[in-house]
Amino acid sequence: MKARVTVTLKSGILDPQGKAIEGALKSLGVEGIASVRQGKVFDIEIAGTDKAKAEATLKQAADKLLANTVIENYRVEVSG
Protein backbone atom coordinates (compact mmCIF):
# COMPACT_ATOMS: atom_id res chain seq x y z
CA MET A 1 0.00 0.00 0.00
CA LYS A 2 1.10 3.52 -0.64
CA ALA A 3 1.07 5.89 2.26
CA ARG A 4 2.03 9.45 2.99
CA VAL A 5 3.06 11.20 6.19
CA THR A 6 2.95 15.00 6.05
CA VAL A 7 4.84 16.90 8.71
CA THR A 8 4.13 20.58 9.29
CA LEU A 9 5.35 23.13 11.80
CA LYS A 10 2.95 23.92 14.62
CA SER A 11 1.39 27.34 14.45
CA GLY A 12 3.32 29.85 16.50
CA ILE A 13 6.69 28.25 15.69
CA LEU A 14 8.79 30.71 13.74
CA ASP A 15 9.71 29.37 10.29
CA PRO A 16 12.66 31.35 8.86
CA GLN A 17 12.78 29.16 5.73
CA GLY A 18 9.09 29.63 5.01
CA LYS A 19 9.55 33.38 5.46
CA ALA A 20 12.47 33.40 2.99
CA ILE A 21 10.42 31.44 0.43
CA GLU A 22 7.52 33.83 0.95
CA GLY A 23 9.87 36.76 0.28
CA ALA A 24 11.30 35.09 -2.83
CA LEU A 25 7.83 34.43 -4.25
CA LYS A 26 6.89 38.06 -3.69
CA SER A 27 10.07 39.28 -5.37
CA LEU A 28 9.33 36.94 -8.32
CA GLY A 29 6.06 38.77 -8.77
CA VAL A 30 3.83 35.83 -7.78
CA GLU A 31 0.83 37.72 -6.49
CA GLY A 32 -1.74 36.92 -3.84
CA ILE A 33 0.52 35.01 -1.42
CA ALA A 34 -0.26 35.85 2.18
CA SER A 35 2.22 33.54 3.88
CA VAL A 36 4.29 30.35 3.41
CA ARG A 37 5.14 27.59 5.90
CA GLN A 38 7.58 24.87 4.90
CA GLY A 39 7.01 21.22 5.81
CA LYS A 40 8.03 17.69 4.83
CA VAL A 41 6.35 14.83 2.97
CA PHE A 42 7.34 11.16 3.40
CA ASP A 43 6.07 8.70 0.79
CA ILE A 44 6.11 5.27 2.34
CA GLU A 45 5.41 1.83 0.92
CA ILE A 46 3.58 -0.37 3.44
CA ALA A 47 3.79 -4.16 3.36
CA GLY A 48 0.45 -6.00 3.66
CA THR A 49 -3.12 -4.86 3.03
CA ASP A 50 -4.52 -4.09 6.48
CA LYS A 51 -5.31 -0.39 6.38
CA ALA A 52 -5.88 0.06 10.12
CA LYS A 53 -2.60 -1.68 10.89
CA ALA A 54 -0.83 0.49 8.33
CA GLU A 55 -2.18 3.64 9.95
CA ALA A 56 -0.99 2.45 13.36
CA THR A 57 2.45 1.70 11.92
CA LEU A 58 2.71 5.14 10.34
CA LYS A 59 1.58 6.84 13.51
CA GLN A 60 4.29 4.97 15.39
CA ALA A 61 6.87 6.00 12.78
CA ALA A 62 5.83 9.63 13.02
CA ASP A 63 5.79 9.70 16.82
CA LYS A 64 9.12 7.91 17.13
CA LEU A 65 11.09 9.63 14.40
CA LEU A 66 9.50 11.42 11.47
CA ALA A 67 8.06 14.33 13.47
CA ASN A 68 9.36 16.21 16.48
CA THR A 69 6.07 16.74 18.25
CA VAL A 70 7.56 19.58 20.30
CA ILE A 71 7.49 21.75 17.18
CA GLU A 72 5.67 19.76 14.51
CA ASN A 73 2.29 18.22 13.71
CA TYR A 74 1.77 15.32 11.32
CA ARG A 75 -0.95 13.78 9.21
CA VAL A 76 -1.09 10.17 8.03
CA GLU A 77 -2.82 8.99 4.82
CA VAL A 78 -3.07 5.46 3.44
CA SER A 79 -4.31 5.13 -0.13
CA GLY A 80 -5.53 1.54 -0.31
Next chain:
Amino acid sequence: MKSAVLVFPGINRERDMARALTLISGRAPAMVWHAETALPAGTDLVVIPGGFSYGDYLRCGAIAARAPIMDAVRAHADKGGLVLAICNGFQIACEAGLLPGALMRNAQLKFICHDAYLRVERSDTPFSRGYNAGQVIRVPVAHGEGNYVADADTLARLEGEGRVLYRYVSPDGALDPAWNINGAINAIAGILNARGNVLGMMPHPENHVEASMGCTDGRGLFAGLVAHVARAA
Protein backbone atom coordinates in the same frame (compact mmCIF):
# COMPACT_ATOMS: atom_id res chain seq x y z
CA MET B 1 36.64 13.37 36.76
CA LYS B 2 35.84 10.41 34.54
CA SER B 3 34.28 11.58 31.33
CA ALA B 4 32.85 9.84 28.28
CA VAL B 5 32.49 11.49 24.87
CA LEU B 6 29.84 10.02 22.60
CA VAL B 7 30.76 9.42 18.97
CA PHE B 8 28.14 9.35 16.23
CA PRO B 9 28.73 9.12 12.48
CA GLY B 10 29.16 12.69 11.23
CA ILE B 11 30.28 14.16 14.54
CA ASN B 12 33.45 16.24 14.09
CA ARG B 13 34.14 18.00 17.40
CA GLU B 14 34.77 14.94 19.55
CA ARG B 15 38.56 15.27 19.37
CA ASP B 16 38.50 18.97 20.31
CA MET B 17 36.37 17.96 23.27
CA ALA B 18 38.68 15.08 24.24
CA ARG B 19 41.67 17.42 24.07
CA ALA B 20 39.99 20.03 26.29
CA LEU B 21 38.86 17.41 28.82
CA THR B 22 42.32 15.83 28.97
CA LEU B 23 43.97 19.23 29.37
CA ILE B 24 41.70 20.44 32.15
CA SER B 25 40.71 17.27 34.03
CA GLY B 26 44.09 15.58 33.60
CA ARG B 27 42.36 12.45 32.37
CA ALA B 28 41.56 11.39 28.81
CA PRO B 29 37.85 10.68 28.26
CA ALA B 30 36.49 7.35 27.05
CA MET B 31 35.27 7.65 23.47
CA VAL B 32 31.96 5.79 23.33
CA TRP B 33 30.52 4.63 20.00
CA HIS B 34 26.81 5.27 19.44
CA ALA B 35 25.99 1.57 19.00
CA GLU B 36 27.19 0.75 22.52
CA THR B 37 24.49 0.14 25.11
CA ALA B 38 26.41 1.05 28.27
CA LEU B 39 28.70 3.81 29.51
CA PRO B 40 32.04 2.93 31.16
CA ALA B 41 31.53 2.19 34.88
CA GLY B 42 32.03 5.22 37.10
CA THR B 43 31.44 7.84 34.39
CA ASP B 44 30.90 11.26 36.03
CA LEU B 45 30.33 13.32 32.90
CA VAL B 46 28.86 12.37 29.51
CA VAL B 47 29.62 14.78 26.68
CA ILE B 48 27.51 14.84 23.53
CA PRO B 49 29.83 16.76 21.19
CA GLY B 50 29.21 18.93 18.17
CA GLY B 51 29.27 18.14 14.49
CA PHE B 52 26.76 16.94 11.94
CA SER B 53 25.52 13.57 13.11
CA TYR B 54 23.94 11.67 10.21
CA GLY B 55 24.51 14.69 7.98
CA ASP B 56 21.72 16.58 9.77
CA TYR B 57 19.28 14.38 7.80
CA LEU B 58 15.59 14.57 8.78
CA ARG B 59 16.20 17.13 11.58
CA CYS B 60 19.49 18.06 13.27
CA GLY B 61 20.19 15.43 15.92
CA ALA B 62 16.99 13.46 15.27
CA ILE B 63 18.62 10.19 14.23
CA ALA B 64 21.46 10.31 16.77
CA ALA B 65 18.89 10.90 19.53
CA ARG B 66 17.47 7.41 18.80
CA ALA B 67 20.87 5.62 18.93
CA PRO B 68 21.29 2.68 21.35
CA ILE B 69 23.71 4.57 23.64
CA MET B 70 21.11 7.23 24.36
CA ASP B 71 19.15 4.93 26.70
CA ALA B 72 22.29 4.65 28.81
CA VAL B 73 22.72 8.44 28.73
CA ARG B 74 19.11 8.88 29.86
CA ALA B 75 19.66 6.42 32.73
CA HIS B 76 22.88 8.28 33.68
CA ALA B 77 21.00 11.59 33.75
CA ASP B 78 18.10 10.07 35.71
CA LYS B 79 20.60 9.05 38.40
CA GLY B 80 21.87 12.63 38.59
CA GLY B 81 24.93 12.08 36.38
CA LEU B 82 26.27 15.09 34.51
CA VAL B 83 25.60 15.56 30.79
CA LEU B 84 27.18 18.33 28.72
CA ALA B 85 25.62 18.68 25.27
CA ILE B 86 27.34 21.07 22.88
CA CYS B 87 26.04 22.34 19.52
CA ASN B 88 24.81 19.24 17.61
CA GLY B 89 24.88 17.63 21.06
CA PHE B 90 22.34 20.23 22.25
CA GLN B 91 20.15 19.40 19.26
CA ILE B 92 20.51 15.68 20.04
CA ALA B 93 19.66 16.24 23.73
CA CYS B 94 16.48 18.14 22.79
CA GLU B 95 15.47 15.46 20.28
CA ALA B 96 16.13 12.79 22.93
CA GLY B 97 13.90 14.56 25.46
CA LEU B 98 16.77 15.27 27.87
CA LEU B 99 16.07 18.99 27.48
CA PRO B 100 12.89 20.85 26.51
CA GLY B 101 12.36 22.87 23.33
CA ALA B 102 14.03 22.62 19.95
CA LEU B 103 16.65 24.32 17.79
CA MET B 104 15.43 25.87 14.56
CA ARG B 105 17.18 27.39 11.54
CA ASN B 106 19.06 30.59 12.44
CA ALA B 107 16.77 33.57 12.03
CA GLN B 108 18.97 35.13 9.32
CA LEU B 109 19.20 31.73 7.54
CA LYS B 110 23.00 31.73 7.53
CA PHE B 111 25.50 29.33 8.98
CA ILE B 112 27.41 31.38 11.53
CA CYS B 113 31.00 30.66 12.46
CA HIS B 114 32.62 33.28 14.69
CA ASP B 115 32.97 34.25 18.33
CA ALA B 116 29.91 35.06 20.42
CA TYR B 117 29.66 36.80 23.79
CA LEU B 118 27.81 34.90 26.48
CA ARG B 119 26.59 36.15 29.83
CA VAL B 120 26.85 33.62 32.64
CA GLU B 121 23.48 34.00 34.38
CA ARG B 122 24.39 32.15 37.58
CA SER B 123 27.51 30.64 39.06
CA ASP B 124 25.91 28.11 41.44
CA THR B 125 25.65 25.21 38.97
CA PRO B 126 28.16 22.45 38.09
CA PHE B 127 28.40 23.97 34.62
CA SER B 128 29.19 27.53 35.68
CA ARG B 129 30.90 27.48 39.06
CA GLY B 130 34.15 28.34 37.29
CA TYR B 131 32.66 31.76 36.48
CA ASN B 132 31.06 34.66 38.32
CA ALA B 133 27.36 35.42 37.81
CA GLY B 134 27.04 38.20 35.25
CA GLN B 135 30.47 37.52 33.79
CA VAL B 136 30.76 37.80 30.00
CA ILE B 137 32.78 35.13 28.20
CA ARG B 138 33.84 34.91 24.56
CA VAL B 139 33.14 31.52 23.00
CA PRO B 140 33.06 30.42 19.34
CA VAL B 141 29.87 29.30 17.62
CA ALA B 142 29.53 27.29 14.42
CA HIS B 143 25.99 26.36 13.51
CA GLY B 144 23.14 26.81 11.08
CA GLU B 145 20.37 25.65 13.42
CA GLY B 146 20.88 27.23 16.81
CA ASN B 147 17.76 29.32 17.11
CA TYR B 148 16.26 28.01 20.35
CA VAL B 149 12.47 27.82 20.61
CA ALA B 150 10.12 26.57 23.28
CA ASP B 151 6.42 27.06 23.94
CA ALA B 152 5.33 29.83 26.31
CA ASP B 153 4.82 27.52 29.30
CA THR B 154 8.24 25.89 28.90
CA LEU B 155 9.90 29.27 28.49
CA ALA B 156 8.21 30.63 31.60
CA ARG B 157 9.37 27.58 33.53
CA LEU B 158 12.97 27.87 32.23
CA GLU B 159 13.14 31.54 33.18
CA GLY B 160 11.27 31.15 36.45
CA GLU B 161 13.49 28.31 37.63
CA GLY B 162 16.72 30.03 36.61
CA ARG B 163 17.49 27.37 34.01
CA VAL B 164 18.75 29.74 31.32
CA LEU B 165 22.47 29.52 32.11
CA TYR B 166 24.05 31.26 29.11
CA ARG B 167 22.64 34.10 27.00
CA TYR B 168 23.93 35.85 23.87
CA VAL B 169 24.85 39.41 24.80
CA SER B 170 26.97 42.35 23.64
CA PRO B 171 30.66 42.40 24.70
CA ASP B 172 29.69 44.50 27.72
CA GLY B 173 26.97 42.08 28.77
CA ALA B 174 23.84 43.88 27.52
CA LEU B 175 20.90 42.09 25.92
CA ASP B 176 20.74 43.46 22.38
CA PRO B 177 19.01 41.91 19.34
CA ALA B 178 22.10 42.80 17.28
CA TRP B 179 24.20 40.44 19.43
CA ASN B 180 21.60 37.65 19.62
CA ILE B 181 23.45 35.94 16.80
CA ASN B 182 20.87 33.36 15.74
CA GLY B 183 17.60 34.94 16.88
CA ALA B 184 17.08 32.53 19.79
CA ILE B 185 14.09 33.28 21.98
CA ASN B 186 15.16 35.37 25.01
CA ALA B 187 18.71 35.22 23.55
CA ILE B 188 19.07 31.70 24.98
CA ALA B 189 22.47 30.10 24.31
CA GLY B 190 22.36 27.37 26.95
CA ILE B 191 19.78 25.75 29.25
CA LEU B 192 19.67 23.30 32.13
CA ASN B 193 17.20 20.46 32.68
CA ALA B 194 14.91 20.68 35.72
CA ARG B 195 17.33 18.78 37.95
CA GLY B 196 20.27 20.94 36.87
CA ASN B 197 22.55 18.07 35.82
CA VAL B 198 22.15 18.38 32.04
CA LEU B 199 23.37 21.45 30.14
CA GLY B 200 22.77 22.06 26.46
CA MET B 201 24.46 24.96 24.70
CA MET B 202 25.17 25.93 21.10
CA PRO B 203 28.61 27.62 21.58
CA HIS B 204 31.85 25.64 21.80
CA PRO B 205 33.69 26.30 25.10
CA GLU B 206 36.11 23.45 24.20
CA ASN B 207 37.54 25.66 21.46
CA HIS B 208 38.66 28.41 23.84
CA VAL B 209 40.78 26.57 26.37
CA GLU B 210 44.41 27.17 25.36
CA ALA B 211 46.45 30.32 24.85
CA SER B 212 47.22 29.21 21.28
CA MET B 213 43.48 29.40 20.53
CA GLY B 214 43.60 33.11 21.25
CA CYS B 215 41.26 32.92 24.24
CA THR B 216 40.79 30.71 27.29
CA ASP B 217 37.29 31.82 28.34
CA GLY B 218 35.95 28.28 27.87
CA ARG B 219 38.21 26.78 30.54
CA GLY B 220 36.01 27.89 33.42
CA LEU B 221 33.19 25.60 32.34
CA PHE B 222 35.41 22.50 32.44
CA ALA B 223 37.37 23.61 35.51
CA GLY B 224 34.04 24.12 37.30
CA LEU B 225 32.90 20.60 36.38
CA VAL B 226 36.18 19.13 37.65
CA ALA B 227 35.80 21.06 40.94
CA HIS B 228 32.16 19.96 41.25
CA VAL B 229 33.02 16.28 40.77
CA ALA B 230 36.00 16.49 43.15
CA ARG B 231 33.80 18.02 45.83
CA ALA B 232 31.02 15.46 45.36
CA ALA B 233 33.50 12.57 45.66
